[in-house]
Amino acid sequence: xTATSDxxxxxxxxxxxxxxxxxxxxxxxxMTLNIGPQHPATHGTLRIATELDGEVVVRAExxxxxxxxxxxxxTEVRTYPQVTTLINRIDWVGSFANEVPFILAAExxxxxxxxxxxxxxRTILFELSRIANxxxxxxxxxxxxxAITPVFYAxxxxxxxxxxxxAATGGRFHPNFDRIGGLxxxxxxxxxxxxxxxxxxxxxxxxxxxxxxxxxxxxxxRCRGVGVIPEEVALGYGLSGANLRASGVDWDLRRDRNPGxxxxxxEWKVWTHPDGDSFARYWVRLQETREATLIVDRLLDSLPSGxxxxxxxxxxxxxxGEAYVSTENPLGEMGYYIVSKGDLGPFRVKIRTxxxxxxxxxxxxxxxxYVPDVITILGSLYFILGDIDR
Amino acid sequence: MAAESAxxxxxxxxxxxxxxxxxxxxxxxxxxxxxxxxxxxxxxxVWVRIAPDRWQDAARAVKSMGLNYFSFLxxxxxxxxxxxxxxxxxxxxxxxxxxxxxxxAAVLDHGHAGxxxxxxxxxxxxxxxxxxxMTLKADLADTDxxxxxxxxxFPGADWHERxxxxxxxxxxxxxxxxxxxxxxxxxxxxxxxxxxPLLARQVKPWPGVVDIEEIPPExxxxxxxxxxxxxxxxxxxxx
Numbered sequence: 001x002t003a004t005s006d007x008x009x010x011x012x013x014x015x016x017x018x019x020x021x022x023x024x025x026x027x028x029x030x031m032t033l034n035i036g037p038q039h040p041a042t043h044g045t046l047r048i049a050t051e052l053d054g055e056v057v058v059r060a061e062x063x064x065x066x067x068x069x070x071x072x073x074x075t076e077v078r079t080y081p082q083v084t085t086l087i088n089r090i091d092w093v094g095s096f097a098n099e100v101p102f103i104l105a106a107e108x109x110x111x112x113x114x115x116x117x118x119x120x121x122r123t124i125l126f127e128l129s130r131i132a133n134x135x136x137x138x139x140x141x142x143x144x145x146x147a148i149t150p151v152f153y154a155x156x157x158x159x160x161x162x163x164x165x166x167a168a169t170g171g172r173f174h175p176n177f178d179r180i181g182g183l184x185x186x187x188x189x190x191x192x193x194x195x196x197x198x199x200x201x202x203x204x205x206x207x208x209x210x211x212x213x214x215x216x217x218x219x220x221x222r223c224r225g226v227g228v229i230p231e232e233v234a235l236g237y238g239l240s241g242a243n244l245r246a247s248g249v250d251w252d253l254r255r256d257r258n259p260g261x262x263x264x265x266x267e268w269k270v271w272t273h274p275d276g277d278s279f280a281r282y283w284v285r286l287q288e289t290r291e292a293t294l295i296v297d298r299l300l301d302s303l304p305s306g307x308x309x310x311x312x313x314x315x316x317x318x319x320x321g322e323a324y325v326s327t328e329n330p331l332g333e334m335g336y337y338i339v340s341k342g343d344l345g346p347f348r349v350k351i352r353t354x355x356x357x358x359x360x361x362x363x364x365x366x367x368x369x370y371v372p373d374v375i376t377i378l379g380s381l382y383f384i385l386g387d388i389d390r
Numbered sequence: 391m392a393a394e395s396a397x398x399x400x401x402x403x404x405x406x407x408x409x410x411x412x413x414x415x416x417x418x419x420x421x422x423x424x425x426x427x428x429x430x431x432x433x434x435x436v437w438v439r440i441a442p443d444r445w446q447d448a449a450r451a452v453k454s455m456g457l458n459y460f461s462f463l464x465x466x467x468x469x470x471x472x473x474x475x476x477x478x479x480x481x482x483x484x485x486x487x488x489x490x491x492x493x494x495a496a497v498l499d500h501g502h503a504g505x506x507x508x509x510x511x512x513x514x515x516x517x518x519x520x521x522x523x524m525t526l527k528a529d530l531a532d533t534d535x536x537x538x539x540x541x542x543x544f545p546g547a548d549w550h551e552r553x554x555x556x557x558x559x560x561x562x563x564x565x566x567x568x569x570x571x572x573x574x575x576x577x578x579x580x581x582x583x584x585x586x587p588l589l590a591r592q593v594k595p596w597p598g599v600v601d602i603e604e605i606p607p608e609x610x611x612x613x614x615x616x617x618x619x620x621x622x623x624x625x626x627x628x629x
Contacts, residue, residue: 065572072557073582076471108434235518238460238546244518251459251518322501324435324514324525326461337514337525339466339501352462352514360549389572 035374037066046385048362050374057374060366062359067389075349080106080180080316083346087336088174090353091387094133094330096125096165099178102336102349104259105325106180109318109340113260118182118308123262124195124299125168125177126327127292131202132161133330134242134289137382138209141282144379145222150212157205160198167191180316182309192300199293206290214283223279227365227377230276237364238357241332242288243381245272246280253328261327266298278380285382317344331355331387355387407432409522413455414438420451429502439503440528445511446538446564448526453543456517457524460544463513463551465530465558468500471584503527509535511560513547530560539565557582 036047045066051059071090075083087102088095100122107113114122139154162172168187169175177184213219229239234247244251252270254263271287273280318340326335332354339348358381365381366374407430414428417438424444429437440448452458500510502525509530516523530537539562540547551562552571559580562568570577579586 065570065574068572070581073588077588232458233545235459236543236545238462238544240459249518256518256521257523322437324523333461335461335514337462337464337512348466350462350464350466350512356549357460357462357546360546364545 033371046359046383046388048366048374048378050366050371052371055370057366057369057371060363060374062362064359064385064388067385069390071390072349072351075346075351077345079344080318080346083349084178085174085176087351088176089386090351090390091133091329091331091334091355091384092173093136093384094129095171095173096129096169096175096177097133097327097329098334099176100126100261101259101325101327101329101334102338103178103180104261104327105323105336105338106316106318108259108323108325109321109338110180110312110316111319112181112310112312114182114310115307116262116304117186117306118310119260120262120265120299120303121168121183121187121308122178124296124303125165125175126261127296127299128161128165128195130292130330131289131296132158132165133384134285134292135161135202135205137285138206138213138282138289141376141379142213142219144375145219147213147216147219150209153205153208153212157201160201164191164195164198167194179309181312182307186308192303196297196300199296202293203290206286206293209286214279214286220279222373222376223282223380224275224277226278226373227369227380228275228277229361229365233361233364234276237361239332239361240354240357241328241330242281242284243332243358245270246284247276248272248274253326253333257326259325259327262299263295265302266295268295268298278376281380281382315344317342318346326352329354331382331384332358351390353387353390355383355385356390359383359388407436409520410436410524413457413522413524416455417448417451420454421448424448427503431502435523435525437502437525437527439505440526442528442530442537445528446540446543448528449540449543449547452515452524452526456520457515457522459516459518460540460546461514461516461523463511463540463547463554465554465560465582466501466510466512467508467558467582467584468505468510469508469584505529507532509558509560511537511554513540513550515544534561535559536561536563538563541565556580559583 031052033050033052034047035050037045047063047066049061049063050057071086074086078086083102084099087098090098135154135158139151142148142150165175166172168191169177171177229243229247231247231249234244234249239247250270250272255270258264268291271284271291273284320340320342322337322339324335324337326333333352334354335352337350337352338346341347365377369377410430413436414430418425421440421444424441424447425438426441427439505527507529510527511530512525512527514523514525528537535558537560539551541551541562542564548566549571551565552568554560555562555568556570556573557580573581
């Protein structure tokens with residue numbers, strides 16, 4: 001409804017309105033958007049406070065700590081065998097892999113070495129937890145992009161691996177199976193054949209994901225060239241695992257600094273990708289999962305016989321000293337810096353978790369990206385919240 | 391490859407470790423007397439202690455040496471916990487009255503590469519091309535624990551320093567913003583310091599040490615007979 005019918009006046013009003021619209025469009029800053037703490041993309045309770053200008057992120061600040069459990073303090077009042085129960089719960093989808101570097105560090109301080117069969121089984125279970133962990137990512141990345149199907153496939157097929165872990169250790173998620181000097185038990189009867197079967201199924205799963213997601217046009221459009229991390233930035237932030245290898249750094253602790261496990265006994269390949277974008281991170285993880293199934297198969301071929309425990313005293317006292325042992329965990333470099341004073345428990349344990357460093361890059365990488373890409377980049381960095389908060 | 395035999399734990403190399411000795415020599419030429427002490431475990435690892443005022447130079451030096459992968463940075467509190475190790479309930483009861491006896495710095499037992507203060511900052515860097523890592527340490531003054539930041543050399547040190555600040559109270563000069571990372575704002579105390587008591591262990595004894603109600607003597611014999619009977623029948627089944 002207009003108060004006037006004079007065309008000149010009407011055109012003046014229209015011009016004013018147009019000007020006002022332009023001005024409004026020019027000023028779009030100062031909007032704060034909280035992603036999380038409860039958001040499916042955060043795998044737990046991570047909050048990311050973003051400052052937006054229109055649809056572009058100006059500043060992103062991750063706020064962890066909602067699940068901080070103080071493990072570094074708790075290890076100081078635990079004995080060495082009790083600590084493995086705690087550290088199972090750091091990265092809760094690849095639990096067995098958490099135990100290994102801690103046990104290896106304690107073994108290094110004690111000068112104990114597990115017998116070959118134990119090292120082999122450790123390596124096999126380590127790779128199984130890698131497959132269980134990363135297959136979840138392979139499906140979950142689809143969810144971040146709005147494709148629901150892959151995650152159902154991932155949960156279905158991951159179950160096969162979890163069943164094998166459960167059959168061997170008794171725990172689906174928290175095995176607590178590794179001991180100083182070896183393992184709690186030997187493998188059950190029929191396990192090897194079943195595992196081979198599961199590995200073949202997991203290779204099918206990888207092919208399926210490759211067809212479902214990587215060949216998908218939408219997936220390519222949303223991931224190619226998004227969230228690019230150059231090599232030197234990745235190294236400076238201490239990114240590790242597939243995130244580092246997707247930036248073209250050919251570094252895998254399993255090959256380059258094997259702390260005594262059986263990885264150097266079989267043939268396998270380290271996959272890298274030069275692009276450093278979300279797509280590269282997905283691609284590297286997919287290849288690694290397939291490679292891990294092959295490692296398990298080859299290790300099962302050459303599994304030596306013999307005892308699974310070395311001779312260790314019943315009450316474990318670790319001699320005075322310091323040791324840092326890290327391994328290539330599903331999420332990246334996980335290490336324990338143990339300071340011992342010859343006591344029943346450690347004096348200080350610094351837990352170096354991969355996700356902590358992997359997520360500390362968020363303020364850098366999120367600058368200038370669009371809001372929907374925040375979710376895909378977070379998804380492609382792949383973190384487990386327990387692994388940040390410890 | 392030389393690095394592979396260096397990482398090999400199975401055969402302890404008694405021969406001197408040329409790779410790591412070379413690293414220390416290289417760092418000494420850059421830093422001079424800024425490198426106070428070094429410790430090498432042949433074939434395994436290397437520790438160096440840096441003079442606190444050269445801490446930032448050390449970061450640039452190791453980066454220029456190709457150790458450009460930043461692994462972590464944290465702090466160690468070398469003081470013995472005044473409450474004792476809390477899982478040991480006997481220790482708790484006898485020593486609970488002692489109020490933070492800050493020991494003489496000279497009494498403190500330091501780890502590799504030595505030290506003279508209660509708090510020490512330590513960091514680890516690695517080289518993805520030379521396949522070797524190094525742990526660097528530096529003393530933090532007892533009264534005002536303060537040292538230069540690494541975050542301008544290794545951006546990843548930002549969060550690690552924030553954590554070290556809130557957990558140990560170590561200040562990092564030049565850090566872009568020492569805010570709480572894990573703890574709620576307004577939290578009092580430095581939780582990972584040894585004199586910060588783990589309250590859960592103070593108010594509740596270690597489970598399994600006490601807590602068990604004694605069996606009345608008149609029931610004891612009966613219960614034992616039951617347990618033995620069950621045990622024997624199980625043995626029979628097993629054989």
